[in-house]
Amino acid sequence: MLAEFASVVDAVRSAIGMQQAMAESNSGLVQDRRIEFRIGINLGDVVVEDDGDLMGDGVNVAARLEGTADPGGICLSSAVYDQVRGKMDITAQDRGRQQLKNIAELVQIYSISPAQPAAAAPHTTVAPRLSIVVLPFVNLDGNSEQDYFVDGVTESLTTDLSRIPGAFVIARNTAFTFKGKPVDVRVIGRELGVRYVLEGSVQGGEARIRVNAQLIDTETGAHLWAERFDKPRADIFDMQDEITTRLARTVGVELVAAEGRRAERERPNNMDAGDLAMRGWAILNQPLSLRRDSAACDLFEAALRLDDCNVEALVGLAFYHGNDLRTFASTNRDEQLRIAQMAITEALRLAPSNALAHFVHANLLHVSGATERALRELQFAIALDRNLAWAHADAGFLKVLLGRAEEAEADLTKAIRLSPRDPALDRWYALLGIADLFLGRLNSALDRLR
Known part of the structure; x- marks a missing residue:
């Protein structure tokens, strides 16, 4: 039949x-x-x-x-x-x-196999893209007074990673059932249906705290990324906030890159719209390159031919064309602006709470001359995702353009704290220097511009 x-x-x-x-x-x-x-x-x-x-x-x-x-x-x-x-x-x-x-x-x-009893059905859960569990970080000092800080890092990371569009993050209550137990990440991957595990440790001294974190592929057990943070002891909550927001930003970028590599490895000739969009964003997260970014645009267009409602591809397409306009690389300004505006309008219709979509919309408002509106849109994007370093940096940039250079430093410094190895770091320091020039702080401007 x-x-x-x-x-x-x-x-x-x-x-x-x-x-x-x-x-x-x-x-x-x-x-x-x-x-x-x-x-x-x-x-x-x-x-x-x-x-x-x-x-x-x-x-x-x-x-x-x-x-x-x-x-x-x-x-x-x-x-x-x-x-x-x-x-x-x-x-x-x-x-x-x-x-x-x-x-x-x-x-x-x-x-x-719906006809088989659940206990008898041999199966494995197919993990969604961008699926991750943050395992409770380990307190290497064994000092129970530090447990609340260590657990706070785990909880904040779980919350912040949940803001990544399309992410599937295991709730903290489930994650904490593994606290203090030896774990095999491959078994956890199968049990929880996730592709990635983030694990780490915290070690404290009298003057400093060190946090180690690793991103692991649950299928192979391979370490995909590792990072270490050394911070002077200060206000415990400020320190926790800085560590977790920076980790969340970096892990989000690494997850997208890992998914792009997985798609190329597993489905090189049969990628779906999600695969293609992930590969495009993995390119855009690298240092600016007109040729490479054009390849990202091709991937977003291919994704939209398969699924014209793929939000990540719509946002990526608008971001690419908006970036061409912002960097004065466009050879057909009106057409690129039209394509970008259509794409971001559709993305916001489908996902009105997508912080990255609001950030890209702000870019397009900026290149259209609506600078005040662009700044309000950036502030809304930050309200949706406090870890969006690009939005903080652009807010500082627009404040310089609006004659509010004295307010720009807080935004730009926040972006640098969130993403201290960002490919855009040179531009952010340049903007700090330009703000100093407007304010007559020439020595500081020289240091930052250098």
């Missing part, structure tokens, strides 16, 4: 209901009296024949998926799985990319 649905969620829900009903019907029957179905579900265009029959590649893939399913099971294409993940309470097994009969491209397949 072939059935067409207007909604992917409805299709999967109906398939699960059918298989569960058949399992009930078969209970108590000997094996050779049972009726068991296989179901394959695909998302694609179909051609309706004169007699009402459905034809096309979308149908062919669904038929081949049905053939690979277990009796009583359901096989989904990646196009289907991406649509229902997070919207339905299902556990899927990743069967990898397979060659299906008479289908030219490899197909990424996921399977679910």
Whole structure:
């Protein structure tokens, strides 16, 4: 039987209901009296024949998926799985990319077994992109009085990472069940359904505190990134705030880069819109390069051809064109401004609380001459995500342009504290120097400009 649905969620829900009903019907029957179905579900265009029959590649893939399913099971294409993940309470097994009969491209397949009892169903949870758990940081001093500070770092990081668009962050209550226990990150990855673990330690002395952090891939156990912070002991809450905000900013950039590399490694010829958008942002997070940033634009456009509602790709496309305008690299100002404004308007319609989208919108207001409005938009972006270093830096820049140079230093200094190794660091110091020039502080200006 072939059935067409207007909604992917409805299709999967109906398939699960059918298989569960058949399992009930078969209970108590000997094996050779049972009726068991296989179901394959695909998302694609179909051609309706004169007699009402459905034809096309979308149908062919669904038929081949049905053939690979277990009796009583359901096989989904990646196009289907991406649509229902997070919207339905299902556990899927990743069967990898397979060659299906008479289908030219490899197909990424996921399977679910709703007819089997939960305890008997062999499965692994397919972890979402940008999924992470922050394990409780370890207090290396063993000083119980320092526990509240160490636990505070863990909790604040969990909160701050949750602000990253598209991130899936395990709640602190679950994370803290691992406190003080030896852990295998690969087991945690399978149990919690996450791709990454952030772990770390805190060690204190009389004058300084040292924080170590590592980002780990739960599939391989490989360390993807590590950082160490040495801070003078000061107000404990200010110190905690600075460490966690800086960590959150850096980890967010590293997560996007890791996801871009994963997509290139696992699906080089079959990337979906999310993969392409991640790869584009991994490029934009590097130092400014007109040629390389143009490659990011190509990736965002390719993502939007697959999914014109992908917010990360819409924001990335607007950011690229806005940056061309800001750096005077544009060869077609009116057209680039039109493309950028259309993209960011759609992104904000789809995700009105996306801080990065508001930051990019502020860029476009700035290049359009609406500097006061741009500053208000940046302040709104910062209210949504206090760790958005770019927004703090641009707020300082716009205050210089508006004749408020005395206010700029706080914003620019905040950006540098949040992202002390940012590719834009030279520009931020230059802006501090320019603010000093406006205020007549020539020696300070020379130091910063140098």
